[in-house]
Amino acid sequence: MRIAVCVKHVPEGPSRIDPSTKRLDRSGEGSLNHFDANAVEEALRIKGESGTEVVVVSLGPQKALDSLRKALAMGADRAVLVFDDAAEGSDLVVTSRVLATALEREEPDLVLFGQQASDADGAVLWAAVAERLGRPVISQAMELSVEGGSARVKRQTEFGYDTLEAPLPAVVAVSDAINEPRYPSLKGIMGAKKKPQEILSLADLGIAEGDAGEAGSRTTVLALGDPPARGDARKIEDDGNAAQAIVDFLAEKRLV
């Protein structure tokens, strides 16, 4: 069996939008989207049970290789990065097109996604990719088992819990409650360097430049503004007296 895991490289620390491009500033340090570590962990758990190949796939800047290597250090077998300047600024329509094309080459039995990209909070990409792949999709999985050619998922919705089943090949997006991602071991980190890491351009995928990046996108950012003012919000660092400071604050607000 082969499991492909879609992972995103996201900016570390507080993010900012570059006013000139109206896009997220990705120039600083980045790391593996922590929600995607849950998806990698789940793939590794299934791999442990059944001798599966785990390939991690990302669309992103060249630096996204760092995040892919982290997934390799956790135990994934192979990495594929789609990196192309012409793919910068891709929206959902384009990102799903590029990822689906990259995934098709892998012919995975199962494609896993994380719960959301911490820099975009879309929590939607899997459904678009599944549609392009023509595969069943289940999102918000808090329990996943793969048996007898199908995936079985328990998940939470607004109305309680559902148990769903999809025949493989299928797409599943996992929630951050599904597992505790492992930390890469030193041996894992050393070993990751030698694992196959493929970098693909849009041309490699047969995608025209005009169908990617801002040119291919169907959404635009028109303007940026400040959010409504929030009054007198305060932030303090605990120096041992935080409990007292909270009580004083509550007293001032007549809440105790």
Added chain:
Amino acid sequence: MEALVFLEQHGGELQKGSLGVLAKAASLGDGDVAAVIAGEGARALAAEAGKFGAAKVWTCESAEVAQPLPQPRVDVLAQVVEEGGYDTVLFANSVLAADVAAGLAARLDAGLNWDLADIELQDGELVGKRPALQDSVYADVGWSGTPRLALFRAGSFDATPAGGGEPEVAEVSPAYREHSTAVKLVGQDAAESSGPSIEDADIIVAGGRGLGSPDNFTLAEELAKALGGAVGATRAVVDAGWYPYSAQIGQTGKTVSPKLYVALGISGAIQHKVGMQSSGTIVAINKDANAPIFEFSDLGVVGDVHAIVPKLTELIRARRA
């Protein structure tokens, strides 16, 4: 604008969030607004959709849409968009609607703007309002080409009847694609309604994964008791089995607006925020100075819950004694 609104129904009840989006679309006053309802009993709900501003309602009751699953609904919507010539399709965010919207975006190669808090017409053009980056900036977003798809944040609009009349009703029965009907619902646990009610509490102390273990929820419980409040939880800890679902606050849990909300070890994800943002005063303790929760707390305390909360509980007890 030829707008279509996806109305979500559950057990024969139209969901308020999607009715709010319908009412909003109708209030833009730029042409008639249509709605689509899928699932058992869809036809019977058409009249209610009319009250919220739908001039036309498309219904689908085929067996393929009997379960609350997204992919057959993509087939339904694609068909309605084509037959009705709609250039705008609007959704209220939910587990189901998000997957329908994104699936439709891929099917139609259409732009989807998500997490919108509002929408308006500027010089005849639709502009979406999107709070981004933990709501630290507000972006005006648009679409190039049609159809334009939009997914609105939970609770963006009130569901106020627009005083519309009896809508025109049309049935739709698309051809379902093979992958669209492959997922089966094999079991359902309705949300248990037992347990203490947090919706009416004036004070809520909510715990997240930062509490570290289920046992540490006693920290939240003791503080809640001292303050005379109730205990809430995040989805992460509910799904991990640390605390009952009845206490969950957020998009798929309860919406609360107590006078005081104390968040212990909660990161402040948008799906949690939508369930508690209208609280009077928000106090958060989190050891990560960059945690999103600080963006919407009145008092943010960067520190360890294990060090602070026991002391805090003691001080409050002493004050009350």
